[in-house]
Structures are given as C-alpha cells and as structure tokens.
Amino acid sequence: MLSLKTMTAGPMLHTLRFAAPFAMAALCLWALSARVELPTLADLGALLGRLQLWQWVAACTATAVSFWALGRYDSVAHRHLQTGLDGPQARRAGMAAIAFSQMVGFGLFTGAYARWRLLPGLTAMQSAQLTGMVGLTFMAALATISGVTMVLFAPAPWFSWVGALILVTTACATVVSFLAPALPLGKLHLRWPSLTAMMALATWALLDVAAAGTALWLLLPAGVEIAWTTLLVVYFIALGAAILSSAPGGTGPLELMVLSLLPGESSTGLLAALLAFRLVYYALPAALACAVMLMPRQAQDMRAPLSDPDLLGALRKPASALPEKRPRAETGIIRQNGGHVQAFGFTQVAMLDSPQISVAFFDPLSGDPSEIFAPLRHYARQRNTVPCLYKCSRRTARAARRAGWSVWRIAAEAVVFPTSFSDSGSSHRQLRRKLRHAEKAGLTVHTAPPTLPLYQMQALDQLWQARHGGAHGTTMGRFEANYLAGQRVFLAWQAGKIIGFVSLHTAADEWCLDLIRICPDAPDGTGHILVRTAIAAAADESIARLSLAAVPDHRWAGRMDPGLRRFKSCFAPQWEGRYMACPSWSEMALALAELVRLVHRPGPVTPADPPYRVEGNSADQENLADDAWTNAEDIAAHANEHSFHNEVEDYAIALKRLP
Known part of the structure; x- marks a missing residue:
C-alpha cells in the first residue's frame, strides 16, 4: 500500500500543478462575470471597429x-x-x-x-x-x-x-x-x-x-x-x-x-x-x-570570442603571475584578497572583483595608464559592477580626468629612499629618541629565517587583534602563513621572546610596509626600530624605494587614526598623493561604500598561493638549509639564553595573556 501511495503521489502532484493556473483563470473569469455584465461579441466588435488606425x-x-x-x-x-x-x-x-x-x-x-x-x-x-x-x-x-x-x-x-x-x-x-x-x-x-x-x-x-x-x-x-x-x-x-x-x-x-x-x-x-x-x-x-x-537552430555556438575592440587581448591571470619587476610592490595584496592580474593587451593591472565593483589597485603593472579606462569600463559592465581605480598616482589621476572620469584624492603615501636614508638631522629627532628607548629596553631586530616562527607570530597577532578590535582586510594584509612566506619579515626580540614583527611586500625596485604587529606591553620604539631595520636591509640590497604605505588624506582624514600618521612622520618621508577614480561621482559613492564594507567586514582569511620557489639541485638545497640554520643561530646568540623559549612554549605563554 505504501508503494502504491508513493507511485500515485507524484503524478497527482504534477496534475495539480498543471491544472492550478487554468483553475485560477476560470475562477477569475467566473468572478468577473458575477461582478459586471459581460458585453456581447457584437458589442465588443463594434467598439474595436471604432478604434482609429493611429491608435493601433x-x-x-x-x-x-x-x-x-x-x-x-x-x-x-x-x-x-x-x-x-x-x-x-x-x-x-x-x-x-x-x-x-x-x-x-x-x-x-x-x-x-x-x-x-x-x-x-x-x-x-x-x-x-x-x-x-x-x-x-x-x-x-x-x-x-x-x-x-x-x-x-x-x-x-x-x-x-x-x-x-x-x-x-x-x-x-x-x-x-x-x-x-x-x-x-x-x-x-x-x-x-x-x-x-x-x-x-x-x-x-x-x-x-x-x-x-x-x-x-x-x-x-x-x-x-x-x-x-x-x-x-x-x-x-x-x-x-x-x-x-x-x-x-x-x-x-x-x-x-x-x-x-x-x-x-x-x-x-x-x-x-x-x-x-x-x-x-x-x-x-x-x-x-x-x-x-520554428526556424532551424543555428549550428554554431554563441560563445564566440569577444568582438569588443576594448576587450581584445583580455586575459585573466592568477595573483601568482605578478611580475617581480613592477612599479608598486603593494600590488602583492591581491595574493590574499582574492584578486588577480588582468591583462588588456599590453596593459596589466592588479584587480579585485567584488559584488559591487571591479577595482584596479594602484597604477597599471605595465603599459600606458591612459589605455586602461575604456577596457576597465567594459570589463566592469560585463559583470554589472562599477569600474574603479584605487590609490593610483597623480599621473594616472591626470589621465583619468582627461578620460572624463571623476577623481578624488583619498590618501597620502609615505615614501623613503633607503640608499640615501640617514637618521641625522632635525627632521629625524623624534625617530632617534624612539630608537634609543628601544635599544635601552634590550630590543634586537633580525630578518626572519626562511622557516617562520608561526606559532609565536600568530599568538602575537591574536593579542594585537584583541586590543585593536580585529584586523581590517582587502586593502590591508592579514596574518596567514603562505601570505607571510611570500614577504620580507623582520622580528623584534626581547629576552628571547618575539614582541613584534613587520612584513613587507617586495618587488625588484621597491618594498612596501604591510603588517605591523606589536605586543601590547612592548617597549616604546618597538615599531620604529623594526621599520628602521627594514630600511637598512633595503639599503643593503640597493632597493630604491621603500613605501611606509598610505594614510587617509581627505576632508575627514583628521579623525582617522592620527597616531599612524605621527608614526610614519618620524621617518621624514616624502608624501605622495594617492587618488581614487570612477566614471562618475555617483559610481564613486557606491565604490567608496563597497570598499568600506570590504575593509571593515572582510571574509574569512583564505590561504594565499605559496610563494614561487626556484627548484635547485641537492647542493643548493643544502646551502639553503645552512643559511637557515645560521640565521637561527644568529637570533639565538642575541637572545637571553636563560629565557629563550621554543615556539610551543612562547605560544602557550602568549595565549595565557589573551583576555
């Protein structure tokens, strides 16, 4: 009996679904006939015959x-x-x-x-x-x-x-x-x-x-x-x-x-x-x-190549395709935020597609900035999104204005030049004072070894987030092992324990500051000595520019984290304007709202693509291992031998301090 019910329930349900619209139509026609007196066909024909040709x-x-x-x-x-x-x-x-x-x-x-x-x-x-x-x-x-x-x-x-x-x-x-x-x-x-x-x-x-x-x-x-x-x-x-x-x-x-x-x-x-x-x-x-x-179906598939001249040569590449020699090291942020490299012919940009916007970060990776606007606009149109340039330079902003786009200055980027950087002079007086405080507290800073002490760093990141109410994302980096493995990392040690670290995006000619994580009770000057060590390391490698990243620089910027600007000002950087561009002001407003949402409500941290590593022979691998061991010995030599903990011990100590 159960099987019979099961067999008959399906056809009955389909019949009801099929009959329901017809039943609804019949019910409405019955209600209509009960409400008004329906005219005869002759009356309707006479009224239709009176309609003028122009009406039809x-x-x-x-x-x-x-x-x-x-x-x-x-x-x-x-x-x-x-x-x-x-x-x-x-x-x-x-x-x-x-x-x-x-x-x-x-x-x-x-x-x-x-x-x-x-x-x-x-x-x-x-x-x-x-x-x-x-x-x-x-x-x-x-x-x-x-x-x-x-x-x-x-x-x-x-x-x-x-x-x-x-x-x-x-x-x-x-x-x-x-x-x-x-x-x-x-x-x-x-x-x-x-x-x-x-x-x-x-x-x-x-x-x-x-x-x-x-x-x-x-x-x-x-x-x-x-x-x-x-x-x-x-x-x-x-x-x-x-x-x-x-x-x-x-x-x-x-x-x-x-x-x-x-x-x-x-x-x-x-x-x-x-x-x-x-x-x-x-x-x-x-x-x-x-x-x-009823016409014969066409044989060809309609997924033909794009015929739009503005999108000819369009090619999507993964974030791992970022070239080492690129004008902006900070484009490395797309390794974490789900972005990709978008090529429009010879012009390439670091791009992120969000539900509302298609945003190109900074200046183009290659090509002429004036050639990006039409392809970017057509690309965004295919996704029903707003095209946007974010934190581009003055040169690209001028090209955007010439293309008829709306442009707004949103930030100022702090840039130093490592090969000519010096602590001397009145402009670095505050920096020298901070560095003295860090040295008196017994801080030492070293380049992180190839194998990062992730447990200690993660515990420190959790402490930092607990104090600052979480980490922003999308345009700012967040802690994640593969992401950090593709960056240059510097660790601050005190009494054999990591109390702070910074990470930097790297390119052939530029480094850019990304993560700064400082222990809540770290000595004054910890962040300053970390950045100063990074500048010195960049000078040793003949890096021409080092960006301390940008700070807000618009009408309402005075209320947004003034401490960050004071910190970067200690290095007497050169401040360069950064701009945002959209085809219209209404689209600019939508893009700003979306960026605020993405920064303050980022999705879960997803693993970045592992950094590209050159495969070598066994001798090369032994040399790399020797270098890693030497770096580890160097760090240990500068630490207090009696208070030096292994990674698991430091991680446990840090977790106990979490609120």
Whole structure:
C-alpha cells in the first residue's frame, strides 16, 4: 500500500500543478462575470471597429518599445550569471521567450525552454537559472515601480499607504543585499544582483511596463476617459497579479484586477480595450516568437570570442603571475584578497572583483595608464559592477580626468629612499629618541629565517587583534602563513621572546610596509626600530624605494587614526598623493561604500598561493638549509639564553595573556 501511495503521489502532484493556473483563470473569469455584465461579441466588435488606425499603430510602437526593453533586461541577467552570451541574439531570444511564455503561461518552464532552444550556447541549467532570475527580479522591480506610482499617483488614499510600505520593504531588502551579497543555501550560494544591476533592471522594467501600460491606454475606445497615470498604476498591479497566477496570458486575473480597481468606468469599454491590448501585446508578439522558434537552430555556438575592440587581448591571470619587476610592490595584496592580474593587451593591472565593483589597485603593472579606462569600463559592465581605480598616482589621476572620469584624492603615501636614508638631522629627532628607548629596553631586530616562527607570530597577532578590535582586510594584509612566506619579515626580540614583527611586500625596485604587529606591553620604539631595520636591509640590497604605505588624506582624514600618521612622520618621508577614480561621482559613492564594507567586514582569511620557489639541485638545497640554520643561530646568540623559549612554549605563554 505504501508503494502504491508513493507511485500515485507524484503524478497527482504534477496534475495539480498543471491544472492550478487554468483553475485560477476560470475562477477569475467566473468572478468577473458575477461582478459586471459581460458585453456581447457584437458589442465588443463594434467598439474595436471604432478604434482609429493611429491608435493601433501607436499601440504597436509602444509594444515594440516594451519588448526592446525586455531584451535589454535579459542582457543584464546574462551578465549577472556570466553566461558569456550578452549580445544581440541573446536579447532577441529573451524577447521571444517572454512573448512565448506570457501567451502560453507556465512562465518558468516555457521561458526556459524558449531560451534554451534559441541559444545553442546555453545549457538547460543556465536557461532555467536565467528564466528564474528574470522572473523573480522582474516581480521585485514591478513591486518597487508600483510602490512609487502608488505614492505619486494614488487613485485612492489607501494606495499611498500600501505604496509606502512596499518602498520601505524594498529599501531594507536593498541594504541587506549590499551588506550580505550572498545567501548560503546549503552547498549553494545565492548571489544577489549588484546595486548597478538592480538599477539597470529597475530602469528596463520601468520602461517595459510603462510602454505596455501606455499601449493599453492608447487602445481605450472613445468615451472611456481615464488618466494615463491612473491607468498605469492599475495596470502595474493587475500585471503583478497576472504573472503570479501563471495563467495563460494572464487571462482572468488581469481583467478582474483592472475592472475591480476602476469600478466607476465603463466595463464594456475597458473589456474592449483589454481585448485589443491582448491582440497587440500578446497575440502578435507570440506569433512572431513562434515563427522564430520554428526556424532551424543555428549550428554554431554563441560563445564566440569577444568582438569588443576594448576587450581584445583580455586575459585573466592568477595573483601568482605578478611580475617581480613592477612599479608598486603593494600590488602583492591581491595574493590574499582574492584578486588577480588582468591583462588588456599590453596593459596589466592588479584587480579585485567584488559584488559591487571591479577595482584596479594602484597604477597599471605595465603599459600606458591612459589605455586602461575604456577596457576597465567594459570589463566592469560585463559583470554589472562599477569600474574603479584605487590609490593610483597623480599621473594616472591626470589621465583619468582627461578620460572624463571623476577623481578624488583619498590618501597620502609615505615614501623613503633607503640608499640615501640617514637618521641625522632635525627632521629625524623624534625617530632617534624612539630608537634609543628601544635599544635601552634590550630590543634586537633580525630578518626572519626562511622557516617562520608561526606559532609565536600568530599568538602575537591574536593579542594585537584583541586590543585593536580585529584586523581590517582587502586593502590591508592579514596574518596567514603562505601570505607571510611570500614577504620580507623582520622580528623584534626581547629576552628571547618575539614582541613584534613587520612584513613587507617586495618587488625588484621597491618594498612596501604591510603588517605591523606589536605586543601590547612592548617597549616604546618597538615599531620604529623594526621599520628602521627594514630600511637598512633595503639599503643593503640597493632597493630604491621603500613605501611606509598610505594614510587617509581627505576632508575627514583628521579623525582617522592620527597616531599612524605621527608614526610614519618620524621617518621624514616624502608624501605622495594617492587618488581614487570612477566614471562618475555617483559610481564613486557606491565604490567608496563597497570598499568600506570590504575593509571593515572582510571574509574569512583564505590561504594565499605559496610563494614561487626556484627548484635547485641537492647542493643548493643544502646551502639553503645552512643559511637557515645560521640565521637561527644568529637570533639565538642575541637572545637571553636563560629565557629563550621554543615556539610551543612562547605560544602557550602568549595565549595565557589573551583576555
């Protein structure tokens, strides 16, 4: 008996799902007949015959505009799902799929089938995802548009309250989607559209439904005087009910809602207009869509190479492809934040793709800065994101202004020149005082051995985070073994214990300060002696520039960590302006908000790619081992022999001090 129930439950459920839209249509038609007196076919024919030719032509034009907007809507959805099919054929397939599905009903299934048939490069799963996204986002956009029109053009007082409630809900949902761009569903992660995509979807949806509502308004027969704005509000609500019903063509729910929300108007005239509207907006596009779908399928795959000249030569490389000889060592940050090297022909940039922005860090790794703006803008458009340059130099900022981008100075970078650096002079008086304090406290600083004392360093990092409320990320490094293994690290020792360390990004001609971790009770000057030792090591290796990284330098910078600026000022650096550039100020605001979110709410620390190591013969390996042992002996020789602990002991001691 159990098996019989199991066998019959499936078919019954499918039958109910199939019959439900038809039952809804029949129920609405019955309610409509009970509410108003339905006109005869002769009366409807007479009213349709009175429509002028210009009304039919104008309604057809409005319908064409509506479906053109729907094709653009599909393009945004393709870019969000990264199908690689954003082109004219994809837009035409979207228009045909919507025309076919809205006439036949069962939009999720019929729309997915139509897109799959018309786009050979689209898999069945992608087609279903695309159709589902289009349907869900369109309903959300329609609800928002209805809310706005209900507030602005309320036919009755209660419309304003309902519209306001819809807008508040929409605003809250938008904020949540920004703060939590992905929704975990078991093993799946549902990624919300970016704010840029939401704006585009809302714009195309508004154009679509406004044009469709205008087509209905244009087909009103003589004697039916309804304001255009009033009819639009009513049509938006009726359209939502028709879509939710999944009834073929929305038949029943659409008519019932229009007549219910316009009780004082002529029911015969409204039904005649709705019949004409169905001929123009449903039957004609559906006939064209069926003709397109009956054509032989094209044999070629639509995933052809990009034809956009601004993206010719575009190539994505992993972060490990960062060249050793590059203008900015700090681009090494992409080894940890999920970034990559993006090549546009001969121009390469260190890039990070986030849910809202496509940001290129600093100056291009190679190529002319003036050649980056058009490719970056097209690249971001393919992802529905905002293009952004972050912490670029004055030269690149000037090129951005010439390209018509908005530019804002956001930071000042502290730069010293190791080969000519000296502690003498009045400008380094404060530095000399700090160094004396560190030396009197018995601090010694050494380059870390190839095998880092990670347990002690991690314990110190935890102490530092406990005091400072966590570590920022994305544009700033965080503690992680592989990440630090690819940097130059200096350790500060006192009484045989590590009390501080700094790490630096390295390139052929520049080093850049990254992590600074100091024990809460470390002697005054610990950070200064660490950085001073790094400058001396850079001078020994003939490194031309050493960046102490940037500090905020804008209107509100005075309230943002003034201690960091004082610390770097002790080295009397050369301050260089750093800028942010976006195509417009509105995009700049969105990019800033996203960067703030990424910095203050970074995701979990993920292991960086291990640093590239040159393979050598056994003799080379023995030499490396000898060097590592020599470094370890040198550190031990400078430490207090009676208080020198191994890594496990120091880690346990540090953990006891955690709050």
